[in-house]
Amino acid sequence: MSDKLTTEISQTTETEIRWRGQDLMTDILGKRDFAETMYLLMTGRFPEPWERQIFDACLITLMEHGLTPHAIVSRLVADSNPDQLQIAMASGLTCVGDVFAGTMxxxxxxLQEGLAADDKAQWCHDTATAYRQERRPLPGFGHPQHKPDDPRTPRLFQVAREAGATGHAIGLLEEFGTAVDTVYGRHLTINATGAIGALLLEVGIQPEIMxxxxxxxxxxxxxxHIAEEQKTRSGRRIWTLVENEFAYTGP
Known part of the structure; x- marks a missing residue:
């Protein structure tokens, strides 16, 4: 085994740029779109047409969702560092996590665990029961705004099935959702990140990179949001609004 550091992603010479063995100029530029190329860099191959369609839908779905913490943080930082927009971008992206946008x-x-189970119905019931009893947040379920259901979820399932996905992960998530409602005694919507978790499994993307x-x-x-902030300068007004809403209660 060689001690030399290696990579399979890209290679650059004086005359060539190759990504996963594909020539950037002749094989990618003008021939492949962003989703296809990202999938290539991640997996080592171009997606099949049905995989590309599903992967593209996943990329689009979480692109924008209003004045979420991501957008607010980016606007505030853009106001503080107007000439360093990459800092504003990076700051907003730190809000992607276990609460917002990252639960896929x-x-x-x-779902990986459930797909490996012999008795999927029993797995659904037992898993929902465990989360309920332990009062743990259920990843991929619930939404503070979209009630009773997240409108993005059924559309994502429809896009994936019409594109040609096997539907194994999607079907399991739907079955699990039914078990969750039964165990919790109320309806919990499958949110967009939960749906995306299923769709990404359908196209071979592992949870660790989702x-x-x-x-x-x-x-x-x-x-x-940063482009709009440059025009409206809303960050300063957001700061002032928050400052005025807080009342001092100390000694």
Missing amino acids: EGCGRL RAIAVTSRAAGLTA
Whole structure:
């Protein structure tokens, strides 16, 4: 075994740039789109047409969702560092996590476990019961705004099935959702990140890298918020509004 550091992702010479063995100029530029090329860099191959369609839908879905913490943080930092927009972008992206936009990773792991179970119905019941009894947040379920259901979820499932996904992960998530409602005694929506966790499994993306898809997606939306911030200068007004809303209660 060689001690030499290696990479399979890219190679650059005086006359060539190759990504995963593909020539950037002749094989990619003008021939492949962003989703296909990102998938190539991640997996080592171009996606099949049905995989590309599903992967692209996942990238689009989490791109923008209004004045979320990601957008607010980016606007505030852009106001503080108007000439360093990369700092504003990076600051907003740190909000992608276990609460906002990043729970497809946890849902993907759950579904992987369920797909390996012999008795999937029993797995659904037991897993929902365990989360309920332990009062743990259920990744991929619930939404503070979209009630009773997240409108993005059924559309994502429809896109994936029409594109040609096997539907194994999607079907399990739907079955799990039914078990969750039964165990919890109320309806919990499957949110967009839960749906994306299932879709990414359908196209061969492992849970360990799923959150990076959300980061890539949300970066595009934050670009729009920073561009608008440059015109409206809302960050200073947000700061003033928050400051005025707080009342001092100390000694």
